Amino acid sequence: xxxxxxxxxxxxxxxxxxxxxxxxxxxxxxxxxxxxxxxxxxxxxxxxxxxxxxxxxxxxxxxxxxxxxxxxxxxxxxxxxxxxxxxxxxxxxxxxxxxxxxxxxxxxxxxxxxxxxxxxxxxxxxxxxxxxxxxxxxxxxxxxxxxxxxxxxxxxxxxxxxxxxxxxxxxxxxxxxxxxxxxxxxxxxxxxxxxxxxxxxxxxxxxxxxxxxxxxxxxxxxxxx
Ligand SMILES: *Cc1c(COP(=O)(O)O)cnc(C)c1O
Numbered sequence: 259x260x261x262x263x264x265x266x267x268x269x270x271x272x273x274x275x276x277x278x279x280x281x282x283x284x285x286x287x288x289x290x291x292x293x294x295x296x297x298x299x300x301x302x303x304x305x306x307x308x309x310x311x312x313x314x315x316x317x318x319x320x321x322x323x324x325x326x327x328x329x330x331x332x333x334x335x336x337x338x339x340x341x342x343x344x345x346x347x348x349x350x351x352x353x354x355x356x357x358x359x360x361x362x363x364x365x366x367x368x369x370x371x372x373x374x375x376x377x378x379x380x381x382x383x384x385x386x387x388x389x390x391x392x393x394x395x396x397x398x399x400x401x402x403x404x405x406x407x408x409x410x411x412x413x414x415x416x417x418x419x420x421x422x423x424x425x426x427x428x429x430x431x432x433x434x435x436x437x438x439x440x441x442x443x444x445x446x447x448x449x450x451x452x453x454x455x456x457x458x459x460x461x462x463x464x465x466x467x468x469x470x471x472x473x474x475x476x477x478x479x480x481x482x483x
Contacts, residue, residue, distance in 0.1 A: 261289060262296035264474045272468070276461055279323050279450075281471030283308065284478045287315055293474065294320065302344070302469050306332040313339055325469055327381050330354045337362040344409045344450050344469070345371040347381040349395055352403060359402035366402065369409040369450050372431055374424040376413045385431050392439050405440065407448030407466070408432045412456055421456050425463035432464070 259267075265280070272278060281302040282290050290301060290312065299319060303309035304326025313322055313336075321341035328343060328351055336343075337358035346352050346368045359366040373382035383391065397405065410428040412421045432449050440446035452460025452468035460468060472478060 261292040261474060265293060265296050265298055268470060268473060271458065271461075273461065275466060277467045279325070279467060279469045280474050281325065281453075281469050282312070282475065283326075283471065285475045287312065289475055290316060300341070302471075306335050310335050323469075328355075333358045334361075337364065337366065340366060342367045342369065342406065344369045345381065347371045347383060349391065352397075352400065356400040356402045364402065365404050367404045367406040367445070369407050369448060370405065372408055372410045372428055374410040374412065374428050376420070376424075382410065385427060388431070389435065389439055392435075404445040405443070406445045407450065408435070409450035411453070412451070412460075414455075418459065421459050422463060425451055425456075425460050425465070429464040 268278065277300060278298070279300050279302040280293050280298045282293070283302070283304050294317060300321045300323060302323045302325040303312065304324070309322060309324065322339065323342045323344055324336060324340055325344045327345055327347065330351060333354050337355070343355060343366060346355070352368065355366055355368060370388070371382040372388070373384055408428060408431060410424070412424040415421065428451055429449060436446055448466045449464055450467040450469065451463070451465045454470050454473040457465070457468040457470055
């Protein structure tokens with residue numbers, strides 16, 4: 259199976275309106291170009307240095323999505339070109355993104371990451387704290403970020419009912435925010451959830467963006483996790 263074959267196999271399973279982010283972390287420019295030639299334009303990376311290197315050397319019509327945990331001091335390097343930042347997990351980082359976007363003369367689409375998994379290691383806002391947190395801050399003053407929806411990762415488990423529960427929690431949160439705090443905000447429309455092993459469950463639960471790596475490009479070594 260080639261990368262193009264893998265992509266096509268995934269594409270036929272995606273309903274209209276569900277976008278595919280091809281997660282290319284640790285993969286080479288050659289592998290990315292193979293996906294590019296098969297028509298893929300959205301790629302996801304989780305390391306700033308690696309992303310900048312790829313952005314510099316690959317076609318400029320690629321939309322790069324940052325999907326990892328982002329540190330404040332690294333925002334500046336990606337602000338000029340990043341298409342979406344998926345894992346905004348604090349107001350501090352959101353404010354930094356806003357500042358750097360302003361310097362770059364851009365409005366950067368951002369997703370709020372929620373902690374939905376039972377695993378402790380995952381980043382994100384807690385579902386209970388979100389709305390209160392947002393209403394205490396002046397999100398509307400952050401003119402250079404477009405808060406475009408939510409993102410989350412389910413627990414890495416074989417337990418389908420647990421994964422379903424976590425994805426449906428995220429979907430519920432999205433709708434709560436969409437009809438509450440973000441009411442009337444047209445940007446707020448994405449639910450980024452689902453990876454190689456659970457993306458079909460994510461779609462059943464309302465995902466609008468799946469982030470798929472190993473099913474397209476093959477397994478990564480542990481160092482790339
Ligand atoms: C690596 C990664 C993915 C893709 O994982 P696969 O299991 O290879 O599909 C998706 N989302 C995030 C946040 C990741 O870090």
